[in-house]
Amino acid sequence: MVAATETITAPAHSAEGRSEFIAFGIMVAVLVVAPFFIYPLFLMQALCFALFACAFNLLIGYVGLLSFGHALYFGWASYLSAHAAKVWGLPPELAILTGAATGAVLGLIAGSLAIRRQGIYFAMITLALAQMMYFFAVQAKFTGGEDGIQGVPRGKLFGLIDLTSHNTMYALVVVIFLACFLFILRIINSPFGEVLKAIRENEPRAISLGYKTDRYKLVAFVLSATLAGLAGGTKAIVFQIASLTDVHWAMSGEVVLMTLVGGLGTVFGPVVGAFVIIAMQNYLNALDQWVTVIQGIIFVACVLLFRRGIIGELANLLKIKL
């Protein structure tokens, strides 16, 4: 899936580490300063989607698996987090973890079915399973059908910190996002991550080297679904609502678009892509329905003209790894 330029050689490793480190520092600085200039609610929305896109990218960018049904984990996690916080009365940290657990369980079920096929079949199967669960969400009682689950309490973090203020909530979202981002970074730079990249480049070869590739793919799938669930759960707590939009397949398409715009298989691409797409949706509100058309045009342009995405092109220009 990712351009063959990604062949990593050992000597360049330290330099790569440095550029990633610097870029991470810049990102942290921007996230700390940003709420003084930009509305925190927008930032939180973008961060939830950035985490979602990073989780998705873990699969496509590093294992070469295109999941077209990631809204399933994101959306159902937001339903269960919302339900946990509202009906079960769980504190926010446990509600969000409920979301992550939902993502993990659903990811394990859907993943073990989907990895039986490769390539476009994999994409179609993940999409079909997500659509099936969309219909469950429409029919099930607890999801509230068209209305969704509204009025979810943000609650008190660890029973101490009141999250009603946007700034406090923002701090929590940033911490969650950065922790997950570092976790993903750790995964892809670990021996496990190297095996995933080997599977992406040449699966038969990885098998012949003795790796049980199905097991690696499934673990990566569950990790990705769990992180997507964490993102969905956080979003439900931030916006105090869980609704059908987040489980619909259009959402699966949106996360693909974010990753593609930012750069498939780049570490920072999904973050930038999510901010670009969310900003576009927020600031192009006046265009109403045309936003879908613009998204479609961006999709086509990305595939035909700049497959590397924003960060991919930038990294190529600066000859560094991002």
Place this chain on the structure above:
Amino acid sequence: MVEIFGIPSQALFSQLLIGLINGSFYALLSLGLAVIFGMLNIINFTHGAQYMMGAFAAYLILTYSGLGYWSALIIAPIVVGIFGVIIERTMLQWLYKLDHLYGLLLTFGLALIIEGVARNYYGSAGLPYAMPDSLRGGQNLGFMFLPNYRAWVVVASLTICLGTWFVIERTRLGAYLRAATENPTLVRAFGINVPRMITLTYGFGVALAAFAGVMAAPIYNVSPQMGSDLIIVVFAVVVIGGMGSIMGAIVTGFGLGVIEGLTKVFFPEASNTVIFVIMAIVLLIRPAGLFGRTA
């Protein structure tokens, strides 16, 4: 009133018929997908949008030129097919050397554009399209009432499906097509224009979708999202049938339509999901699909 398994036979047969009708569309659409996939190795995500374009073309032809259903049944597939040829020449042909997933992403983007434009001009509500006069009314078969139009849809779809199967599996042209999917370079060496064959195949596959769209117009409302709702089900049908065979697309298309119809009678709440459940079961037992060859 005769009852079968505690269900009035009238209700059972009418759901069976609805299942056959839906099956006709599943079969036509998954056939188009299979033909395109066979030659281009691209999953045509735009297929649903192109089906919708067929229905809209029929509506526009009626509104602006006054030409009725039968003309639309011929003109709309040709127009939409030409649109497909343009897409293949300007966009898809650059992707053949890349990973298949880029084809999926590109056609997904195209589907968003087409649907978005249709929604902007015609809103989300459906537009009615009148049934042709010659197919109004129906036959009383004794055990049920069979509307003529529905019978026509099933017969037409079966004819087109089997015709396509015959051309691809039993004629010289089909032999070239199959050979070109196996080894395009060798077939080119025999003096056959493979790129043109690929272009025309895509045009034909798209025309099939548009044809289905025109046939669907009098049954369902003509609406911008009619294709996106259907395409995901068709993807599941394709996974169940296995993309390898044309016959697989036809048989699973009709079969799953009927199963879905019967589910509506016995477990109405499961009717939306039954095809996906079957897909999960088939994947567990035969990952390559019922008619698929193992890759």
